[in-house]
Amino acid sequence: MKLITVSGPPSSGKTSVILKTIESLHVKKRSVAVAKFDCLSTDDDKRYAAAKIPVQKGLSGGLCPDHYFVSNIEEVCRWGDDGGFDLLITESAGLCNRCSPYFKEVLAVCVVDNLSGIGTPKKIGPLLKHADIVVITKGDIVSQAEREVFASRVGVVNPSALVLHINGLTGQGAFELASLILDNARPLPSVQEMHLRFPMPSALCSYCLGETRVGEAFQLGNVRKIVIKDKKEG
Amino acid sequence: MNTSLMHNSPIFRELQDSPLAVILKRYPFAAEHLESLGFSFDFSSVLTLEQELRCIDSLERDERGLCIEEVLKKTALFIEQMLNFLGLQRETRLETVSLYPGFDKNGNPEGFDVLTFRPSELISIVGPTGSGKSRLLADIEWMAQGDTPSGRRVMINDREPDRRFRFSAGEKLVAQLSQNMNFVMDLSVGEFLRIHAESRFVERQQQHVEAVVLKANELAGEPFSPEIAVTSLSGGQSRALMIADTAMLSGSPIVLIDEIENAGIDRRKALDLLLSKEKIVLMATHDPLLALTADRRLVIGNGGIREIIGTSSEERAILRRLEALDRSLQRLRGELRRGKRISRFEM
Numbered sequence: 001m002k003l004i005t006v007s008g009p010p011s012s013g014k015t016s017v018i019l020k021t022i023e024s025l026h027v028k029k030r031s032v033a034v035a036k037f038d039c040l041s042t043d044d045d046k047r048y049a050a051a052k053i054p055v056q057k058g059l060s061g062g063l064c065p066d067h068y069f070v071s072n073i074e075e076v077c078r079w080g081d082d083g084g085f086d087l088l089i090t091e092s093a094g095l096c097n098r099c100s101p102y103f104k105e106v107l108a109v110c111v112v113d114n115l116s117g118i119g120t121p122k123k124i125g126p127l128l129k130h131a132d133i134v135v136i137t138k139g140d141i142v143s144q145a146e147r148e149v150f151a152s153r154v155g156v157v158n159p160s161a162l163v164l165h166i167n168g169l170t171g172q173g174a175f176e177l178a179s180l181i182l183d184n185a186r187p188l189p190s191v192q193e194m195h196l197r198f199p200m201p202s203a204l205c206s207y208c209l210g211e212t213r214v215g216e217a218f219q220l221g222n223v224r225k226i227v228i229k230d231k232k233e234g
Numbered sequence: 235m236n237t238s239l240m241h242n243s244p245i246f247r248e249l250q251d252s253p254l255a256v257i258l259k260r261y262p263f264a265a266e267h268l269e270s271l272g273f274s275f276d277f278s279s280v281l282t283l284e285q286e287l288r289c290i291d292s293l294e295r296d297e298r299g300l301c302i303e304e305v306l307k308k309t310a311l312f313i314e315q316m317l318n319f320l321g322l323q324r325e326t327r328l329e330t331v332s333l334y335p336g337f338d339k340n341g342n343p344e345g346f347d348v349l350t351f352r353p354s355e356l357i358s359i360v361g362p363t364g365s366g367k368s369r370l371l372a373d374i375e376w377m378a379q380g381d382t383p384s385g386r387r388v389m390i391n392d393r394e395p396d397r398r399f400r401f402s403a404g405e406k407l408v409a410q411l412s413q414n415m416n417f418v419m420d421l422s423v424g425e426f427l428r429i430h431a432e433s434r435f436v437e438r439q440q441q442h443v444e445a446v447v448l449k450a451n452e453l454a455g456e457p458f459s460p461e462i463a464v465t466s467l468s469g470g471q472s473r474a475l476m477i478a479d480t481a482m483l484s485g486s487p488i489v490l491i492d493e494i495e496n497a498g499i500d501r502r503k504a505l506d507l508l509l510s511k512e513k514i515v516l517m518a519t520h521d522p523l524l525a526l527t528a529d530r531r532l533v534i535g536n537g538g539i540r541e542i543i544g545t546s547s548e549e550r551a552i553l554r555r556l557e558a559l560d561r562s563l564q565r566l567r568g569e570l571r572r573g574k575r576i577s578r579f580e581m
Contacts, residue, residue, distance in 0.1 A: 140412045143476045144484055145426070157270045
């Protein structure tokens with residue numbers, strides 16, 4: 001079985017892109033399953049189920065979604081292996097721009113959209129910087145100039161990624177992504193030996209452990225303080 | 235994915251051996267990439283990039299995701315791509331785009347040998363919704379090599395196109411003018427155009443900005459200034475701006491248009507502008523005026539190209555009458571806009 005990870009900010013169109021891409025993979029006679037990771041709630045699993053795509057849903061609840069992801073990937077992969085699928089796609093919660101649930105050995109796709117603004121590629125961080133393929137969506141809504149500026153800024157941040165435009169509604173470009181996935185995703189013997197491309201956020205301050213009171217007296221563990229500048233320094 | 239060979243590249247070695255100051259002087263655009271990585275540096279640094287990175291506390295490096303090896307590789311790759319892009323802008327000239335036939339939805343071969351398009355040529359595409367127009371446009375955009383559902387192949391200058399045209403952000407061969415013409419940037423027209431010019435590394439940006447605004451105003455019914463916010467442009471004005479911008483600032487030699495709407499712009503002038511910039515224009519339309527303006531039109535049905543029709547002399551005569559009718563309608567529109575009463579109608 002091959003595994004790929006798809007991530008991206010909320011509402012960037014990850015599910016639509018995956019659904020359209022799977023349509024093309026089905027045309028190419030590949031069996032595909034999806035594991036959707038989310039935080040509090042998601043109906044995306046229903047969209048996959050409606051398209052008759054085998055799906056697992058994982059909700060992280062009070063935990064960091066990416067920590068939850070990495071501590072459950074093994075079980076999910078075992079499910080995929082047992083099901084005998086050709087390809088398993090994981091879809092991230094897409095909550096925190098800091099994280100990148102990418103493994104060194106696994107094809108990583110990041111979905112970003114043109115509507116998020118031209119400053120966004122610089123703000124996203126490892127999620128975008130460490131992706132192998134960057135899919136840009138919602139290009140039909142903005143001008144050619146905005147598409148060009150956005151794509152060139154993605155190129156500045158991550159010059160090694162392949163950049164692809166996909167229309168999640170019509171599916172234009174999804175066939176091409178399906179081809180790229182088949183060409184570049186490698187079969188996975190086991191997830192046990194895999195390494196993350198970028199460390200997850202370090203945690204373990206008192207708030208991680210459920211503290212709700214505000215104030216220095218309650219801040220224990222891994223705590224960092226903001227540097228307040230003098231008025232004169234601006 | 236393609237960083238494995240980087241160690242042998244001359245740029246990579248240059249990056250390892252030369253002080254950062256020398257690198258940034260030689261490749262000023264690299265600064266933008268390094269800044270995007272969250273790496274702050276001194277432009278006059280006599281240290282190499284690697285030495286600079288090693289000066290940062292290792293904990294902080296981890297925190298900011300600055301893996302030394304990775305930064306070196308990606309920076310070298312970025313410089314290489316930019317040089318490539320800037321070189322291409324100067325050198326590569328597109329002479330022909332050739333489309334080799336594939337199959338329709340039932341697997342029947344398309345009935346033509348090869349279709350060749352040249353710069354400054356206008357081709358219209360007709361056919362009902364769902365007939366396969368989008369697939370054709372996508373095949374050209376993707377530079378299909380028999381690897382799409384249609385099985386078509388696209389050649390550039392009689393050769394198989396370089397794979398980088400498919401993926402590299404700056405080297406797309408195809409620009410697309412969509413029906414939706416909104417702006418989401420909160421900028422003035424002038425700033426908007428300057429950012430676009432910047433992303434294309436155009437020299438003399440101010441001149442470009444002025445030229446685009448001037449052209450856009452020739453297309454739009456009501457003129458606008460570069461100081462106005464793009465979001466406050468009327469439908470016609472934003473369409474005019476987008477067409478002028480694509481014609482003059484976009485590097486892509488092929489323009490795909492999905493129907494130019496009539497509202498508020500001179501469509502004939504818009505097409506002429508694109509064609510005068512040596513673009514190949516492919517336009518999906520059912521408007522008789524636009525469809526007959528093209529030299530050839532492709533008839534699409536059931537996923538395949540059914541027929542290629544050259545505009546006949548009879549059709550050209552009809553076109554001239556349609557143009558007269560269109561001018562009359564334009565005149566009426568202008569008079570209504572100026573608050574006049576309509577007293578005569580001539581064709």
